[in-house]
Amino acid sequence: MKGPQTISRxxxxxxxxxxxxxxxxxxxxxxxxAVVLVSALLFNRFSKAAEANAYxxxxxxxxxVNANLELYVSGMQDIFELAQEQxxxxxxxxxxxxxxxxLGTILNTRKDLVSMALFTKGGNLxxxxxxxxxxxxxKLTEQLWFESAIQNPGTLQFTPPHIQNLFKSDYRWVVSMSxxxxxxxDSRIRQGVLVMDINFRTIDELSQRVGLGKKGYxxxxxxxxxxxxxxxxxxxxxxxxxxxxxxxxxxxxxxxLDDSEGEQRLITIQTVKPAGWKIVGVAYADExxxxxxxxxxxxxxxxxxxxxxxxxINLYVSAxxxxxxxxxxxxxxxxxxxDFGTNVYVSGAYEVEQLSKRFNLxxxxxxxxxxxxxQEQEAKRKSELDVLQSQINPHFLYNTLNSVTRMAELGRNExxxxxxxSLSRFFRISLSKGNHIIPVADELEHVRHYLIxxxxxxxxxxxxxxxxxxxxxxxxxxxxxxxxxxxxxxHHGIEKSAEEGxxxxxxxxxxxxxxxxxxxxxxxxxxxxxxxxxxxRLRSESGSGVGVTNVQxxxxxxxxxxxxxxxxxxxxxxxxxxxxxxxxRPETPKIEGDES
Amino acid sequence: xxxxxWLKNGLxxxxxxxxxxxxxxxxxxxxxxxxTTVIDMIVKMDRGDYWSTIxxxxxxxxxxxxxKLNFLAPENENDYKEQIQLMEHxxxxxxxxxxxxxxxxxxxxxxxxxxxxxxxxVISMDSEVAxxxxxxxxxxxxxxxxxxxAERLVELTGKQSDIGIVNxxxxxxxxxxxxxxxxxxxxxxxxxRVVDIQYCGSDEELAYRLTRNMLxxxxxxxxxxxxxxxxxxxxxxxxxxxxxGGKINMIAFDNPPEMLELLQEETVQAMxxxxxxxxxxxxxxxxxxxxxGEKLEDRIPTDTKLIDLENMLWPExxxxxxxxxx
Numbered sequence: 001m002k003g004p005q006t007i008s009r010x011x012x013x014x015x016x017x018x019x020x021x022x023x024x025x026x027x028x029x030x031x032x033x034a035v036v037l038v039s040a041l042l043f044n045r046f047s048k049a050a051e052a053n054a055y056x057x058x059x060x061x062x063x064x065v066n067a068n069l070e071l072y073v074s075g076m077q078d079i080f081e082l083a084q085e086q087x088x089x090x091x092x093x094x095x096x097x098x099x100x101x102x103l104g105t106i107l108n109t110r111k112d113l114v115s116m117a118l119f120t121k122g123g124n125l126x127x128x129x130x131x132x133x134x135x136x137x138x139k140l141t142e143q144l145w146f147e148s149a150i151q152n153p154g155t156l157q158f159t160p161p162h163i164q165n166l167f168k169s170d171y172r173w174v175v176s177m178s179x180x181x182x183x184x185x186d187s188r189i190r191q192g193v194l195v196m197d198i199n200f201r202t203i204d205e206l207s208q209r210v211g212l213g214k215k216g217y218x219x220x221x222x223x224x225x226x227x228x229x230x231x232x233x234x235x236x237x238x239x240x241x242x243x244x245x246x247x248x249x250x251x252x253x254x255x256x257l258d259d260s261e262g263e264q265r266l267i268t269i270q271t272v273k274p275a276g277w278k279i280v281g282v283a284y285a286d287e288x289x290x291x292x293x294x295x296x297x298x299x300x301x302x303x304x305x306x307x308x309x310x311x312x313i314n315l316y317v318s319a320x321x322x323x324x325x326x327x328x329x330x331x332x333x334x335x336x337x338x339d340f341g342t343n344v345y346v347s348g349a350y351e352v353e354q355l356s357k358r359f360n361l362x363x364x365x366x367x368x369x370x371x372x373x374x375q376e377q378e379a380k381r382k383s384e385l386d387v388l389q390s391q392i393n394p395h396f397l398y399n400t401l402n403s404v405t406r407m408a409e410l411g412r413n414e415x416x417x418x419x420x421x422s423l424s425r426f427f428r429i430s431l432s433k434g435n436h437i438i439p440v441a442d443e444l445e446h447v448r449h450y451l452i453x454x455x456x457x458x459x460x461x462x463x464x465x466x467x468x469x470x471x472x473x474x475x476x477x478x479x480x481x482x483x484x485x486x487x488x489x490x491h492h493g494i495e496k497s498a499e500e501g502x503x504x505x506x507x508x509x510x511x512x513x514x515x516x517x518x519x520x521x522x523x524x525x526x527x528x529x530x531x532x533x534x535x536x537r538l539r540s541e542s543g544s545g546v547g548v549t550n551v552q553x554x555x556x557x558x559x560x561x562x563x564x565x566x567x568x569x570x571x572x573x574x575x576x577x578x579x580x581x582x583x584x585r586p587e588t589p590k591i592e593g594d595e596s
Numbered sequence: 597x598x599x600x601x602w603l604k605n606g607l608x609x610x611x612x613x614x615x616x617x618x619x620x621x622x623x624x625x626x627x628x629x630x631x632t633t634v635i636d637m638i639v640k641m642d643r644g645d646y647w648s649t650i651x652x653x654x655x656x657x658x659x660x661x662x663x664k665l666n667f668l669a670p671e672n673e674n675d676y677k678e679q680i681q682l683m684e685h686x687x688x689x690x691x692x693x694x695x696x697x698x699x700x701x702x703x704x705x706x707x708x709x710x711x712x713x714x715x716x717x718v719i720s721m722d723s724e725v726a727x728x729x730x731x732x733x734x735x736x737x738x739x740x741x742x743x744x745x746a747e748r749l750v751e752l753t754g755k756q757s758d759i760g761i762v763n764x765x766x767x768x769x770x771x772x773x774x775x776x777x778x779x780x781x782x783x784x785x786x787x788x789r790v791v792d793i794q795y796c797g798s799d800e801e802l803a804y805r806l807t808r809n810m811l812x813x814x815x816x817x818x819x820x821x822x823x824x825x826x827x828x829x830x831x832x833x834x835x836x837x838x839x840x841g842g843k844i845n846m847i848a849f850d851n852p853p854e855m856l857e858l859l860q861e862e863t864v865q866a867m868x869x870x871x872x873x874x875x876x877x878x879x880x881x882x883x884x885x886x887x888x889g890e891k892l893e894d895r896i897p898t899d900t901k902l903i904d905l906e907n908m909l910w911p912e913x914x915x916x917x918x919x920x921x922x
Contacts (some may be wrong), residue, residue: 135860136861136862137862137905138860160911161921162909163909163914165909170853171853171918173918200921201921201922204921226911231656232656233915234873234874234915234916234919235873235874237912237915237916238898238899240877
């Protein structure tokens with residue numbers, strides 16, 4: 001149950017375009033190709049060399065056998081010639097006693113000489129050593145040595161080994177050397193056949209001793225293909241074995257590969273010159289070319305091992321490369337799900353490390369920005385709360401109502417009416433249906449009502465002036481930004497001044513900006529005070545509390561850091577505050593414009 | 597730092613893999629080298645041309661099939677007790693196969709059966725054994741050999757003739773089968789009478805005496821057949837010494853050198869020659885197959901050849917008649 005699951009999981013996870021798969025497949029393919037190529041080349045090179053070496057070795061072994069045989073056969077040839085000379089020298093062959101002794105001596109020099117005999121052309125024995133009676137029914141004129149000597153007069157003939165069938169003795173395997181010669185019988189010259197039989201044992205032993213691997217062997221055939229020696233001669237005669245002699249007969253020497261028996265066999269051929277015999281070495285390729293097989297086995301093993309090593313290294317390396325990327329991917333997935341808190345920490349390849357570092361930086365930046373947004377939102381909410389507070393400034397209300405009471409007591413009804421009206425207008429605009437953004441006209445109206453109330457309260461201690469360029473009136477502005485500044489101008493500028501005060505409020509377009517300016521001729525401030533004021537470190541204990549800082553912050557929050565307050569102040573001269581705002585117009589006229 | 601770590605890991609891996617690479621190659625070689633088959637060959641005797649030729653054939657096959665051959669035989673040809681001992685020792689050694697030329701058909705049956713408990717296949721060679729456990733019998737088709745001898749003898753003597761038989765051991769499987777083959781063939785001819793059958797017990801001397809007695813008892817005998825090497829030597833000597841050479845037609849068995857001389861001197865007209873070399877070779881080849889669990893034919897007969905003066909020195913017969921280069 002577990003097996004198929006693992007396999008199916010593996011298959012699901014297996015993706016051709018995965019880095020791991022890509023790296024593994026490509027490098028495995030390349031290395032395997034390379035290894036296979038190298039192996040094939042090596043194999044080819046070495047096996048050829050090994051094969052050549054095997055041929056060389058075989059050739060040398062056969063050469064050695066050949067040399068031994070040639071030496072042996074030519075030695076016999078010399079003895080034959082010696083015997084022939086003796087016979088030539090003798091005048092009367094059948095009865096020459098000295099000749100008998102001489103031939104006997106020759107015969108005794110070599111243990112493997114079985115017999116020497118001279119026959120007439122009719123097949124009758126003239127002289128023979130050792131002197132033994134003839135067998136019956138020998139049919140010697142039909143024997144191969146006799147026939148070939150008659151057919152090829154003057155040249156020495158060799159027979160394949162056969163059972164000597166001449167004299168009453170043991171049946172022995174012999175090789176016969178024969179030649180038709182002339183001899184003198186009673187001073188008459190006659191034709192006859194001289195035959196010398198050599199025991200085959202020496203040649204047999206020599207051939208048997210040759211080992212060509214466990215199964216390999218040597219055999220000898222004569223020039224027409226009769227078997228001289230073959231370790232499986234009986235099997236061949238019984239038809240249980242077959243030796244393919246045809247191609248062998250075409251070679252005098254050399255070697256070739258034979259697979260007529262289904263097995264590859266290396267055949268090496270040499271010719272024993274005096275006898276015209278062919279020595280054929282048969283070596284089995286699977287024994288003699290073991291180097292090739294061993295090499296093949298080794299290379300095969302090497303190939304497998306190399307592939308295994310490459311595979312493991314590959315999987316390892318590609319895993320090392322792709323694993324961090326996959327981890328990175330998983331981290332990104334977490335972030336995608338909204339967990340910005342996760343810190344991607346990955347080690348791995350340089351590139352991956354860099355990537356994750358950058359990703360971490362990006363993540364930190366996102367976190368910072370998000371924190372900033374949260375802070376800004378909080379600040380906005382706070383300042384709005386402040387504004388809300390300032391909308392119902394109880395202090396101001398109390399003071400104003402106090403003045404109204406006083407005016408009512410004094411019977412200054414007109415002033416009471418004006419004050420109450422203005423107060424009512426003031427608060428309406430303050431609220432302005434909860435909107436934060438109002439037209440400049442409303443804002444100016446708001447500050448005008450404030451100034452009306454304040455001039456009545458301060459018994460015309462100052463004059464005021466409100467002027468606006470007509471273009472500015474429909475521009476939008478944050479509400480309640482002028483009143484706190486005007487309040488400051490009254491409380492901190494004019495109230496403390498002995499002269500008659502003046503407050504001017506102006507709205508104008510300056511370039512791309514809308515500028516609201518409040519100018520007073522009060523006591524003014526030093527530059528130091530101005531700086532403190534703007535950084536919010538200066539705070540008066542009296543006043544609405546909705547001070548300069550609040551105005552500054554709100555403008556910055558809504559319009560950005562480029563906008564805000566600008567103070568120009570000289571002690572004893574007065575202060576000018578310029579509020580810089582973007583020009584924002586309500587969208588409605590535009591839509592109307594589009595419609596028309 | 598990182599690179600070093602990688603390098604170290606890679607090197608470790610390589611080091612770990614290297615012995616694997618090295619161990620791969622020899623393992624592959626071992627599989628390819630053929631296993632040597634161990635075969636025990638238990639025969640009746642380790643002397644004599646017949647058994648030596650069997651051994652020679654077996655050795656040729658052993659070389660060809662990569663066999664380690666143990667050639668075992670009791671001192672005496674008829675010593676079946678020692679042969680049983682040899683079988684028991686052999687079973688104890690657990691060879692891959694045993695080749696047995698049983699001295700006694702019945703006596704060796706039990707020990708042959710026992711070898712099958714140890715799952716050692718037994719090949720019966722030359723002489724059969726009374727056991728159903730043998731995988732196959734490799735050897736001369738003795739019945740057919742008997743028939744061949746009869747066929748030639750009838751050709752020589754004509755269809756009106758008296759024939760004597762010198763056999764070796766009554767009850768011996770080979771002897772019985774040869775005799776049966778001979779008699780079955782002869783029975784087709786009403787004019788042919790088998791006047792006497794003697795058993796020499798593989799004793800040349802006894803064969804000689806028995807033949808002499810037979811020739812004395814039946815001086816008009818037309819044909820004589822001897823069904824083993826020993827009986828042939830004895831009978832041949834008797835025929836020659838009593839001057840019956842050429843007068844009586846004689847068919848001999850096997851190819852002792854004495855018989856070949858008699859053949860050449862026309863005392864013996866023909867010989868039925870077994871092929872011990874082939875027996876030995878085929879027995880080992882069959883044993884190798886049996887050791888590898890291959891199914892074998894019930895009998896693997898080897899041919900006999902009828903050798904006469906005409907064909908005795910044909911090249912293909914020389915090696916059969918004279919297997920050894922001396």
